[in-house]
Amino acid sequence: MGIAAKIAPSMLSSDFANLASEAKRMLSLGADWLHMDIMDGHFVPNLTIGAPVIESLRKHTTAYLDCHLMVTNPLDYVDPMGKAGASGFTFHVEVSKENWQELVQKIKAKGMRPGVALKPGTPIEEVYPLVEGENPVEMVLVMTVEPGFGGQKFMPETMEKVRVLRKKYPSLDIEVDGGLGPSTIDVAASAGANCIVAGSSVFGASEPGQVISLLRKSVQGAQQNN
Numbered sequence: 001m002g003i004a005a006k007i008a009p010s011m012l013s014s015d016f017a018n019l020a021s022e023a024k025r026m027l028s029l030g031a032d033w034l035h036m037d038i039m040d041g042h043f044v045p046n047l048t049i050g051a052p053v054i055e056s057l058r059k060h061t062t063a064y065l066d067c068h069l070m071v072t073n074p075l076d077y078v079d080p081m082g083k084a085g086a087s088g089f090t091f092h093v094e095v096s097k098e099n100w101q102e103l104v105q106k107i108k109a110k111g112m113r114p115g116v117a118l119k120p121g122t123p124i125e126e127v128y129p130l131v132e133g134e135n136p137v138e139m140v141l142v143m144t145v146e147p148g149f150g151g152q153k154f155m156p157e158t159m160e161k162v163r164v165l166r167k168k169y170p171s172l173d174i175e176v177d178g179g180l181g182p183s184t185i186d187v188a189a190s191a192g193a194n195c196i197v198a199g200s201s202v203f204g205a206s207e208p209g210q211v212i213s214l215l216r217k218s219v220q221g222a223q224q225n226n
């Protein structure tokens, strides 16, 4: 028995003008989580959504909103995201070296689940203190593309980080994000990822439900082989 597979369509690839119905469509097709990409136009060269949109979406669904904060000052977002109804709050390690302890504490105090993300060029060792501390994060998001945009090519060299993490922390939620789809899922699943973000491969498919179930089967199959 492995840890639960969580398939999280990235709403970045949805029609933002119909966000609520797109979210419901993904949930009805078997999505476990909805991945919400919050970008501030500073940490990454793209600007997407923030707490007001999370608050609007929350009125339409009770689903787990897996929020990925690609922002320079994640601490500023904790209160608004908590009030808006975010479920997971995943901040980047590159911008939280000085204050991750305070961040994790505040995220938990607001009833959210803390996670830490790292860019492809960031060494995996940087997240160890956050996973092992007294007040640990509950998920590590290994970016498998440079953050900022959907539809990029999966970077297989990031898989070594997933393998190292899975070996070190057998029951940790490990999320992969960027370029995941039918042609890349097996390598990520066998490396040990159990939370799978997929934007363009799901929303661009003629049968998104089939992609969601294929992603889940790959994670479950890899766990049975280990």
Ligand SMILES: O=C(CO)[C@H](O)[C@H](O)COP(=O)(O)O
Binding pocket: 010, 012, 013, 035, 037, 068, 070, 145, 146, 147, 148, 149, 150, 151, 152, 177, 178, 179, 180, 197, 198, 199, 200, 201
């Ligand atoms: O965090 C992200 C980009 O920074 C997105 O979650 C990610 O890119 C998903 O899109 P796709 O599956 O199309 O790569």
Ligand SMILES: [Fe+2]
Binding pocket: 010, 035, 036, 037, 068, 177, 197
């Ligand atoms: Fe993301």
